[in-house]
Amino acid sequence: MSLSIKQLHPLFAAEVSGIKLSPSLSDAQAAELHDAINQYAILIFHDQHFDDDELLDTGKRFGSIAPPRNHRSGDRLKHAVLADISNLDQNGELRKRDDTRRLDGLANQLWHSDASFRPISGELSMLYAHVVPPEGGDTQFADLRAAYDALDDDLRTIIADHWAEHSILHSRGLLGYSDYNEAERSLVPEVRHPVVRTHPGSKRQSLYLGSHASHIIDLPIPDGRLLLRELMEHATQQQFVHTHSWRKGDLVIWDNRCTLHRGKRYDDIKYKRDLRRVTTQDLTTVDHNPELVPAS
Numbered sequence: 183m184s185l186s187i188k189q190l191h192p193l194f195a196a197e198v199s200g201i202k203l204s205p206s207l208s209d210a211q212a213a214e215l216h217d218a219i220n221q222y223a224i225l226i227f228h229d230q231h232f233d234d235d236e237l238l239d240t241g242k243r244f245g246s247i248a249p250p251r252n253h254r255s256g257d258r259l260k261h262a263v264l265a266d267i268s269n270l271d272q273n274g275e276l277r278k279r280d281d282t283r284r285l286d287g288l289a290n291q292l293w294h295s296d297a298s299f300r301p302i303s304g305e306l307s308m309l310y311a312h313v314v315p316p317e318g319g320d321t322q323f324a325d326l327r328a329a330y331d332a333l334d335d336d337l338r339t340i341i342a343d344h345w346a347e348h349s350i351l352h353s354r355g356l357l358g359y360s361d362y363n364e365a366e367r368s369l370v371p372e373v374r375h376p377v378v379r380t381h382p383g384s385k386r387q388s389l390y391l392g393s394h395a396s397h398i399i400d401l402p403i404p405d406g407r408l409l410l411r412e413l414m415e416h417a418t419q420q421q422f423v424h425t426h427s428w429r430k431g432d433l434v435i436w437d438n439r440c441t442l443h444r445g446k447r448y449d450d451i452k453y454k455r456d457l458r459r460v461t462t463q464d465l466t467t468v469d470h471n472p473e474l475v476p477a478s
């Protein structure tokens with residue numbers, strides 16, 4: 183096989199051609215793609231085709247699948263483990279402005295790492311575009327390894343041993359949305375992750391941040407929030423950011439262990455946007471939290 187890889191940003195992100203992704207990838211192809219992911223963190227494939235079965239089965243080639251948190255899901259997709267990144271209800275119709283699932287999902291427009299609010303956080307996300315709006319709705323990515331490299335020594339020392347508490351209710355709360363009952367809250371307890379981690383595939387140090395990160399353990403809340411805000415502002419400077427403008431048939435794989443991403447605004451009351459995602463689990467999280475048992 184001859185993969186063709188074109189780097190799109192001076193630091194990370196690459197377009198891959200010469201391959202049709204599918205569940206029947208050979209082990210050699212999967213290994214080659216893993217190497218590329220470890221190097222570039224973001225891989226973009228055009229002109230792909232997946233139904234829900236194929237997307238899920240392709241995701242399984244890359245790891246253990248992380249269950250999404252679909253807020254009051256309408257089961258529009260064939261498999262519950264696929265994340266419905268759309269503005270559509272179970273009938274395929276546009277959600278209304280006051281739709282609770284829409285309001286919950288607006289926080290996807292804040293910088294985040296998928297499933298950082300889980301004890302076993304997200305490793306790779308694979309997002310496939312069925313329908314894209316005529317304008318807006320880009321996805322931006324930030325390179326957290328490069329951001330770490332660019333920190334001054336003082337700040338590196340300050341954050342070296344810190345852990346942050348992550349909660350999806352925190353990221354939603356940043357936008358003023360808190361319409362969750364006790365049962366829903368109990369499903370998403372706060373979790374802790376190190377602020378700096380070694381990326382297993384590249385052995386490079388990376389920040390681990392995002393809008394789910396509420397505060398720093400063992401620091402007063404305001405100190406921790408200021409520190410996280412400083413790191414987020416640093417990491418999302420333009421020189422660390424790549425913007426992807428979606429085309430129907432695009433599949434983007436990103437590494438949640440060393441990147442942040444956010445969706446950009448589009449007119450979701452007017453235009454349909456139907457993207458579907460599968461995310462694998464970062465089982466190295468267990469190294470940080472030995473008491474965890476990986477989900478099957």
Ligand SMILES: [Fe+2]
Nearest residue numbers: 290294295296
């Ligand atoms: Fe996301």
